[in-house]
Amino acid sequence: MGQYIIRRTLIAIPTLVVISFVIFIILDLAPGDPTASLPLTVPPEVRERIRETLGFNDPFLIRWFKWMSQMFIAEPLNATEQVFNVSLGDSEERLRILSWSSRAPVIDTILERLPQTIWVLGTAFILGVLIAIPVGVISAYKQYSAFDNVGTFVSMAGYSMPVFFTGVLAIVIFSVWLDWFPSFYDTTHKVTDFDSFVFQLKQMAMPVGVLALFNAAALSRFTRSSVLDNLNEDYVRTARSKGLRENRVLLRHVLRNSLIPVVTLIALQIPGIFAGAIITETIFRINGLGKYLIDSILAADIPAVQTLTFIFAALTVFFNLIADVTYGLLDPRIRYD
Amino acid sequence: MATTRERTEETTGLDQRAEEKHRSLWGDVWRQFRRHKGAMVGLVLLAVIVFGSYFGPWFWPKDPFAIDTSLANLPPSVESPFGTDNLGRDVLARVMVGGRISLSVGITAMLLSVFIGTAIGILAGYFKWLDGWLMRFTDLFLALPILPLLLVIIMLFRDTLRAQFGPELGIFLLVVFVIGITSWMQTARIVRGEVLSVKEEEFVLAANSIGTRKRNVIFRHVLPNVLSPVMVAAALGVAVAIITESALSFLGLGFPSDFPTWGRLVTDAKDTINITPARVIWPGMMISLTVISVNFIGDGLRDALDPRLRSR
Numbered sequence: 001m002g003q004y005i006i007r008r009t010l011i012a013i014p015t016l017v018v019i020s021f022v023i024f025i026i027l028d029l030a031p032g033d034p035t036a037s038l039p040l041t042v043p044p045e046v047r048e049r050i051r052e053t054l055g056f057n058d059p060f061l062i063r064w065f066k067w068m069s070q071m072f073i074a075e076p077l078n079a080t081e082q083v084f085n086v087s088l089g090d091s092e093e094r095l096r097i098l099s100w101s102s103r104a105p106v107i108d109t110i111l112e113r114l115p116q117t118i119w120v121l122g123t124a125f126i127l128g129v130l131i132a133i134p135v136g137v138i139s140a141y142k143q144y145s146a147f148d149n150v151g152t153f154v155s156m157a158g159y160s161m162p163v164f165f166t167g168v169l170a171i172v173i174f175s176v177w178l179d180w181f182p183s184f185y186d187t188t189h190k191v192t193d194f195d196s197f198v199f200q201l202k203q204m205a206m207p208v209g210v211l212a213l214f215n216a217a218a219l220s221r222f223t224r225s226s227v228l229d230n231l232n233e234d235y236v237r238t239a240r241s242k243g244l245r246e247n248r249v250l251l252r253h254v255l256r257n258s259l260i261p262v263v264t265l266i267a268l269q270i271p272g273i274f275a276g277a278i279i280t281e282t283i284f285r286i287n288g289l290g291k292y293l294i295d296s297i298l299a300a301d302i303p304a305v306q307t308l309t310f311i312f313a314a315l316t317v318f319f320n321l322i323a324d325v326t327y328g329l330l331d332p333r334i335r336y337d
Numbered sequence: 338m339a340t341t342r343e344r345t346e347e348t349t350g351l352d353q354r355a356e357e358k359h360r361s362l363w364g365d366v367w368r369q370f371r372r373h374k375g376a377m378v379g380l381v382l383l384a385v386i387v388f389g390s391y392f393g394p395w396f397w398p399k400d401p402f403a404i405d406t407s408l409a410n411l412p413p414s415v416e417s418p419f420g421t422d423n424l425g426r427d428v429l430a431r432v433m434v435g436g437r438i439s440l441s442v443g444i445t446a447m448l449l450s451v452f453i454g455t456a457i458g459i460l461a462g463y464f465k466w467l468d469g470w471l472m473r474f475t476d477l478f479l480a481l482p483i484l485p486l487l488l489v490i491i492m493l494f495r496d497t498l499r500a501q502f503g504p505e506l507g508i509f510l511l512v513v514f515v516i517g518i519t520s521w522m523q524t525a526r527i528v529r530g531e532v533l534s535v536k537e538e539e540f541v542l543a544a545n546s547i548g549t550r551k552r553n554v555i556f557r558h559v560l561p562n563v564l565s566p567v568m569v570a571a572a573l574g575v576a577v578a579i580i581t582e583s584a585l586s587f588l589g590l591g592f593p594s595d596f597p598t599w600g601r602l603v604t605d606a607k608d609t610i611n612i613t614p615a616r617v618i619w620p621g622m623m624i625s626l627t628v629i630s631v632n633f634i635g636d637g638l639r640d641a642l643d644p645r646l647r648s649r
Binding site (some may be wrong): 293 | 375440476477479480481482483484487488489490492493494575580584585587588589590600603604607610611614617621622624625628629632633638
């Protein structure tokens with residue numbers, strides 16, 4: 001197993017390099033210009049100098065290597081410096097990935113936006129799992145009962161309704177008609193006392209609810225089929241014939257075995273959730289990573305797009321790895337050689 | 338041939354009844370498919386939506402592009418059952434036109450993605466020396482962050498393609514192409530798995546041993562036997578493509594607003610949602626209903642094409 005983890009991690013590194021190269025090629029075709037957002041009064045010589053200092057005129061491969069060194073050497077060093085409050089080498093001279101539109105280091109903006117995204121997405125994700133697993137288990141255990149039929153239909157509907165539609169619908173119903181929740185997310189809001197905490201809950205309710213419904217839909221269907229597969233196994237009959245109580249059979253024997261593939265799916269879903277963030281954050285105007293990505297795309301801010309897309313790709317690769325490893329750890333029948 | 342059959346019929350006592358009872362493979366599939374309630378409801382619903390989108394304008398001959406600001410933001414009424422938008426255009430007519438585009442995008446993108454997926458799956462499964470490379474390639478695509486990349490590609494090539502093919506066809510080709518080339522991976526994986534097992538079957542060995550050309554082995558023996566997962570993938574692929582297209586339009590990077598698709602209609606309507614909620618609800622509902630019916634059809638197909646279930 002250890003060997004397998006090491007091998008998979010080693011394969012992940014060239015994959016990420018290739019991915020960053022592919023993203024770089026695609027972005028290189030962009031007609032983006034770092035000086036496009038400057039006022040028209042800036043003379044052409046100055047524009048040229050700005051391009052020069054940003055390294056825009058370098059050959060393609062040089063720019064790619066520069067980006068790689070900034071991403072994998074400069075930024076980690078910087079992070080270490082900030083965490084431990086020390087100075088490593090010539091930290092003043094070190095080049096960071098700079099956004100073309102804000103001229104600020106991209107990583108700083110990402111770290112600033114990350115908490116909003118994690119808060120909303122994380123809560124939605126956990127809530128989704130907490131809904132999906134009991135629903136899936138009960139649906140499977142009482143197959144074709146009213147609960148199962150309703151559950152199947154709701155999850156099919158939740159799975160089929162695009163998030164941007166359910167989101168807009170939720171705004172119409174809960175914010176315009178019922179006036180329960182605010183229609184957009186106030187990122188600057190700080191939780192200081194009970195009232196502001198209640199407000200925080202209120203403004204989180206809709207984005208979290210919409211995303212949780214979507215996540216729970218696919219997961220509960222998957223849980224249901226996994227439990228159904230296990231209910232027909234011989235070990236369940238054995239457990240029952242030993243006289244175990246039904247609760248114990250279901251929760252100890254069946255659930256444990258059925259959750260193995262579910263855990264894998266959960267790990268595989270996480271990167272998709274970050275992609276879903278782009279849409280959710282646009283609807284509810286949450287100032288998170290997804291919003292940052294779409295804003296950078298619309299502003300043709302190539303360094304920011306490159307970095308963010310790469311981070312999304314790294315998350316995908318990482319969670320794929322986690323999924324495979326947990327599958328091997330949880331299921332001793334799986335042997336990776 | 339005819340005489341041999343007559344003779345066998347005489348000797349075995351088979352009469353016309355046996356002939357009538359003859360069941361074809363697709364007849365069996367259809368019989369099983371009809372038993373799946375959800376799939377039948379989905380099929381009817383989809384047929385209604387497709388019919389409404391393509392032939393609806395004959396029954397509802399309002400011009401979806403006619404601007405009349407004196408009729409702006411009207412609530413649903415007999416004249417315009419879904420209301421009008423901020424420029425006085427009839428929403429029902431726009432939903433119909435939008436449906437045509439959304440469905441065409443979904444179907445074309447699905448065809449492209451299924452074609453690529455099946456081709457790569459068959460090549461990887463059949464030719465051992467290609468397998469490693471093609472699967473590595475598939476894994477690479479699976480690790481790409483699809484939605485961000487789609488957005489980036491569309492932003493980059495939108496203007497070039499519009500200049501090349503005109504505003505409508507250009508963006509249509511671009512959207513179909515990017516959705517197609519980023520959604521074939523699952524099909525490729527499933528097809529490869531099926532080909533790997535079909536390849537070991539005796540009929541393939543027989544075909545090979547009588548000297549059938551590789552091309553014919555693939556097209557006559559392997560391909561027909563992996564069609565069932567391909568069909569399921571195709572059904573679900575339409576749903577994925579429609580959702581992706583509408584998400585792109587929603588984010589402002591799909592079709593332009595003078596070119597209504599369901600996703601675009603939701604986007605354009607979301608700012609006036611407290612005045613005319615019907616403008617959001619109908620196109621959104623159409624997307625959801627189409628996707629839900631396609632998903633149910635996919636479910637039904639999967640059951641119908643699985644011979645283990647069919648015997649029940």
